Amino acid sequence: MLKVSQIRKQYSTVVAVDGVSLEARRGEILGLLGPNGAGKTTTIRMILNIIHPDTGTITYDGLPFNEAVRNVIGYLPEERGLYRKNKLLNAIMYFASLRGIASDEAKRRAYDWLKRFDLLNYYDRKIEELSKGNQQKVGFIISVLHDPQLVILDEPFSGLDPINQIMLKDILLELKRQGKAVIFSTHQMDHAEKLCDTICLINTGKVVLEGSLQEIKSRYGKNTIQIIYDGDGSFMPTLPGVKTAHVYENYAELVLNSTNHQSQLLVEIAQKLDVKKFEKVEPSLNAIFLELVGADKKSQMKNGDIL
Amino acid sequence: MFVVARWEYVEKIKSKAFIISIVLIPVIMLAMGVVPGLLASRPDTDSRKIGVFDKTAELFHPLQEYLDKRFKLPDGKPNYLLIPLADTVNSVKEGKNLADALVMAGDIEGYVIIPKTIMTDSSIEYRSENVGNIRVTDRLTGAIRYLVVQHKLHERGIDPVFAKELTSPLEMKTIKLSKTGEEESGFAQVFFTAYVFMMMLLFLVMTSGQLLVRSMLEEKSNRVVEVLVSSCSPTDLMAGKILGLSGLGLTQMGIWAIIGIAISLKFGITLIALPSALLLLVYFILGYLLYAGIFVTVGAPVSTEQEAQQITSYLTIILVLPVALALPVMQNPNSSLVTILTYFPLMTPTMMAMRIPINMPSAGEIIATIALLVVSAAGVIWAAGKIFRAAILVYGKRPTIPELFRFLRA
Numbered sequence: 133m134l135k136v137s138q139i140r141k142q143y144s145t146v147v148a149v150d151g152v153s154l155e156a157r158r159g160e161i162l163g164l165l166g167p168n169g170a171g172k173t174t175t176i177r178m179i180l181n182i183i184h185p186d187t188g189t190i191t192y193d194g195l196p197f198n199e200a201v202r203n204v205i206g207y208l209p210e211e212r213g214l215y216r217k218n219k220l221l222n223a224i225m226y227f228a229s230l231r232g233i234a235s236d237e238a239k240r241r242a243y244d245w246l247k248r249f250d251l252l253n254y255y256d257r258k259i260e261e262l263s264k265g266n267q268q269k270v271g272f273i274i275s276v277l278h279d280p281q282l283v284i285l286d287e288p289f290s291g292l293d294p295i296n297q298i299m300l301k302d303i304l305l306e307l308k309r310q311g312k313a314v315i316f317s318t319h320q321m322d323h324a325e326k327l328c329d330t331i332c333l334i335n336t337g338k339v340v341l342e343g344s345l346q347e348i349k350s351r352y353g354k355n356t357i358q359i360i361y362d363g364d365g366s367f368m369p370t371l372p373g374v375k376t377a378h379v380y381e382n383y384a385e386l387v388l389n390s391t392n393h394q395s396q397l398l399v400e401i402a403q404k405l406d407v408k409k410f411e412k413v414e415p416s417l418n419a420i421f422l423e424l425v426g427a428d429k430k431s432q433m434k435n436g437d438i439l
Numbered sequence: 440m441f442v443v444a445r446w447e448y449v450e451k452i453k454s455k456a457f458i459i460s461i462v463l464i465p466v467i468m469l470a471m472g473v474v475p476g477l478l479a480s481r482p483d484t485d486s487r488k489i490g491v492f493d494k495t496a497e498l499f500h501p502l503q504e505y506l507d508k509r510f511k512l513p514d515g516k517p518n519y520l521l522i523p524l525a526d527t528v529n530s531v532k533e534g535k536n537l538a539d540a541l542v543m544a545g546d547i548e549g550y551v552i553i554p555k556t557i558m559t560d561s562s563i564e565y566r567s568e569n570v571g572n573i574r575v576t577d578r579l580t581g582a583i584r585y586l587v588v589q590h591k592l593h594e595r596g597i598d599p600v601f602a603k604e605l606t607s608p609l610e611m612k613t614i615k616l617s618k619t620g621e622e623e624s625g626f627a628q629v630f631f632t633a634y635v636f637m638m639m640l641l642f643l644v645m646t647s648g649q650l651l652v653r654s655m656l657e658e659k660s661n662r663v664v665e666v667l668v669s670s671c672s673p674t675d676l677m678a679g680k681i682l683g684l685s686g687l688g689l690t691q692m693g694i695w696a697i698i699g700i701a702i703s704l705k706f707g708i709t710l711i712a713l714p715s716a717l718l719l720l721v722y723f724i725l726g727y728l729l730y731a732g733i734f735v736t737v738g739a740p741v742s743t744e745q746e747a748q749q750i751t752s753y754l755t756i757i758l759v760l761p762v763a764l765a766l767p768v769m770q771n772p773n774s775s776l777v778t779i780l781t782y783f784p785l786m787t788p789t790m791m792a793m794r795i796p797i798n799m800p801s802a803g804e805i806i807a808t809i810a811l812l813v814v815s816a817a818g819v820i821w822a823a824g825k826i827f828r829a830a831i832l833v834y835g836k837r838p839t840i841p842e843l844f845r846f847l848r849a
Contacts, residue, residue, distance in 0.1 A: 180669045199672065207669045213662040218450055229442045230670040274666065 133158050133282055133313040134179065139188030141174055148174040150337035151188070155330075156282065156313040161304060163328035163345075164317040165417075167425055171337040172317040173210060176286055179315075180207055192282070203231055206280030208271050210287045216260040220251070223259060224274055231278040238277065245273040249299075264291040272300070276307070283307055285316040289323050301327060321418040331417070333424065340424050349414040356415040357386045357394065363405040371400060378419060385419050443671065443679025448686045451650060460646070461691055465698070486516055487575065490524045490538055490550030498553055498586055499523055505582045519578075522547055535566075542568055551579055557587060634765065635699075636719055636792040639692055641758050644730045647688035648754065651680060651731065652738035652747045655827075659742060673828040681731045681820075688727075715795050718805070725812040726788030730758070732819035739823075740830035761789035772797045781808060784815040 134156040141149040149171040156162045164172050177183045179190060181197045192201045215223050221242060228238035246252045249269045254262060259270065268291050276283060288304075289297050304327060307314050318324055324331055324345075331348065333341035341348060355375075359365075365384050369377040374397075376387045388394070398410050451457055493499040503521045510518035524538050541547050549567025557563065563583060565576055592602050658664040667676055733754060741747045761768075761780075768777050772794045781790040781800075787808050794800050800808075 177665070180665070182665060182668050202670065202672075205669065207666060209662045209665040211662045213664075213666040215657070215663055216661060217454075222450070226442075226446045227666065227670060229446075230667070271666075 133193060134315075135191045135194075136175070136179060137189055139175070139178055139185035139190060141171075141178060141183065141185050147337050149178070149185070149334075152332075152334060152337070152339050153188075154332045154339070154342065156315050158281070158313050159308055159311045160329040161308050161314045161316070161327050163324035163331040164315055164334065165319065165321065165324055165331055165421065166317075166334035167319060170334045172334055173286055175334065176207075176284055176315070176317060179284065180205060203278060204281045206275040206278065206283045208275040208285045208288055210290075214259050214267055214271055214274075217258060219255075220257055220259055220262070220270060221246075221255040224270070224277065227274045228277050233278055241277050242273065245277065249273065265293055265296055268292055269296070272303075280312070282313045283315070285314070287318060288316050289318060289320065297323075321416070321421050325417040333421065335425050341420070345417070348420070349417075352415045352420055354412055354414065355388045355390065356413055356419065357388065357397070358409070358411045358413045359384045359386065359401065359407060360409040361401075361405040361407045365405060367404065368401065371397065373397060376419075376423060378422065385416065387415065387419065387423070440671075440675040440679040440682070443676055444683035444686065447654065447680055447683030451654075451684070451687050452690065457687070457691075461694055464642075465695060484512065486512065486518060486520045488520045488522055488547040489575070489579070490522045490541065490547045492524050492534070492538070492550065492552040494555045495553055495557060498557075498583070501586050502582055505586065506578070509582070510578060519575075522550075524550060539566065542566065548575065551583075553583065557583075558590065561587065633769065633793040633796055634762075636723070637762050637765065637789050639696075640723060640726060640788060640792075641755075641762065643685075643688040643692055643727060644734075644758055645751070645755055646691065647684045647727075648730060648734040648738075649751050650684045650687065651734050652741065652751055654680065654684070655735070655738050656741060656744065656747050668828075674824050677735055677824055677827045681728070681735065685727060685731065715799070718795060719792055721809060722788040722791050722812070725809065725816055729784060729812065729816040729819055730754070732816060732823040735823040736819065736826050739827045757785055761786050761793075765793060768793050769797060778804075782811060784812055787812050 136155070137153045138151050139149060139153075140147070140151055152171070152175055154162065154164075154175075164175065166172050174183070178185045181190075181201070190197065192204065195201070218226075224242045225235065225238055228242070229235065233241075243252075246255060249266075249272075251266060251269060254266065259267060262270065268288070272285070272288065275285065288300060292300060301323075304314055304316070308329075316327075328345050330344045331341070332339055343351075359368075360383055362382060365379050365382075368374065368379055368384055368386060371386075373389050373393045374386050375389050378385045386397075388397070394412065398407070401407060401410075491499055491502065493502075499521065506519045506521070507517045512518050525534065538547075538550050542549055549565055549569070552564040552566070554560075554562070554564075561584075563580070565579065567575075570576065588602075589599060592599055655664075658667065734751075737750050737754070738747065741750060764780070768780075768790065771777065777790065777794070780786050781794070781804075791800070791805075791808060
């Protein structure tokens with residue numbers, strides 16, 4: 133569906149995107165991950181042909197961008213991208229007409245979506261009177277109303293309450309079942325973990341990790357231990373054989389150097405803590421993210437100290 | 440493109456601000472023109488008491504007679520009651536002090552001192568709390584001058600009627616010649632036509648230019664623009680905007696023009712011949728497009744309300760400049776400086792607006808200026824498209840001039 137190869141974009145002195153390649157396939161959800169300012173939005177804008185890459189190519193079903201491609205893509209920008217003063221239905225109809233949808237057809241589709249999102253009562257309200265979450269839903273409706281084959285959502289979950297987050301997840305999975313290609317960006321790893329078939333992790337403009345979620349997790353091996361406990365777990369990062377540790381209040385994830393010393397480790401921990409669960413698991417995406425991005429941040433800081 | 444145009448037009452025309460401005464602006468303009476006049480010309484309702492020190496001892500009564508005859512209150516009473524004042528026995532100064540006290544106490548409006556030497560040095564003094572009441576001072580000086588002149592004429596034995604004949608002003612009737620025949624038309628009328636045209640262009644550019652910048656700013660600040668340019672091409676978006684908002688401005692103008700024409704027909708004023716009007720319309724539209732392009736070019740990179748205001752006010756200054764030049768241009772429409780200014784695209788429409796009603800320029804010149812306008816409007820809109828495309832997505836910081844040039848080459 134979409135193939136991005138080696139795109140690069142430089143703003144005066146800052147390289148926002150540096151050689152990013154990715155691929156979105158029909159019937160798959162691609163998660164575009166990365167910390168704030170990593171270059172996710174710039175990448176998306178280049179895919180949408182809003183800005184041009186300095187170098188690199190982007191093809192849609194093997195063809196370069198053309199006017200017909202516009203209508204194949206649906207886009208929800210990060211900050212909703214809605215008019216404030218206009219009435220909800222009018223705004224939806226306007227964007228539909230920009231896409232060339234006949235007005236009665238557009239009305240029918242808008243009605244279906246509004247009903248689904250529980251927004252029917254608001255159709256005659258001004259958009260600014262809606263809550264942030266509801267505005268987000270309106271933005272989403274606008275992005276899919278023309279039945280695009282490629283749906284690109286920039287931080288679609290921000291501002292949604294848990295119930296609506298679940299609803300949106302269901303809809304994304306539905307789009308996937310319909311054979312659409314979906315790309316969404318987020319910095320919340322749990323969303324990506326539950327939804328994505330493939331991920332593309334970007335940091336400081338570069339792809340640091342790319343591939344199918346399954347493959348990535350197994351690549352990071354089975355040397356992660358999940359512990360649920362009571363007590364003060366702050367000593368765990370200093371235990372022998374522990375490579376990295378993410379210690380939370382009653383929960384910790386330890387990444388070990390090898391898988392050989394697990395029972396020994398359990399004994400040591402059990403001496404100090406009331407262990408409720410001790411399990412060997414695949415690493416969470418969050419842990420991978422922290423490891424890759426965090427390590428980079430640290431080395432950057434070190435370099436900064438030396439310079 | 441037409442979808443965008445319709446949206447901009449329909450959504451804005453429904454807004455309260457637009458409806459209010461349609462009604463309010465003419466009302467304000469009318470008020471500015473008429474109310475001060477009404478206030479100033481409102482007749483007095485009570486007689487005003489004016490003290491008079493008549494050192495000549497012969498002007499008091501004629502002055503009262505003259506004022507009584509000329510200025511009456513609506514109810515027939517005299518408008519001005521003169522109170523004779525005299526020097527006290529002791530000194531001139533004491534008399535003045537007493538009179539000043541009367542003024543301060545509000546017994547008299549003010550008082551006038553007519554010195555003995557009035558016949559030779561023609562100077563009088565008026566003392567009052569309020570010397571800003573021009574009507575009183577004008578009428579008093581007028582009356583006293585008349586009396587002095589009469590007195591002098593009488594002394595020399597000249598017949599006052601003959602004197603009046605001597606001083607009667609010369610009247611000149613101006614007749615504008617044109618190919619279709621002679622038509623009577625005063626300078627004031629031509630001036631008025633050109634002025635109306637300029638004001639209309641000014642208003643249209645200001646209102647729709649501001650709308651244009653604002654609408655871009657709004658779409659930019661809530662990122663609607665990203666959705667827009669991912670749904671249609673930036674060129675369509677820009678063209679649609681210009682079209683829609685021009686339509687809006689023209690609707691506004693149209694409503695006012697219809698009202699204006701209705702009023703002028705009622706009062707039997709013919710404004711301008713039809714061919715000239717059509718020609719002016721061409722300049723009007725081309726000029727408008729040129730300015731719209733400029734507004735887009737400078738408005739697209741803007742990201743705050745303050746910047747937007749600054750930029751629109753700069754542009755307005757360029758536009759107002761020809762209005763300031765109006766009078767000298769109309770007095771000498773064929774001077775070479777005016778011709779040069781006509782070829783400065785930003786001024787072409789307004790300059791032509793002044794020249795066409797006064798003295799139709801040659802066909803060659805008209806074609807040349809229209810061509811110039813077309814080329815510059817097209818050029819500006821082309822550049823606007825490029826800059827719009829790039830700059831509308833620049834957030835936070837204003838692009839530098841070199842960056843703008845890079846956008847142009849992109």
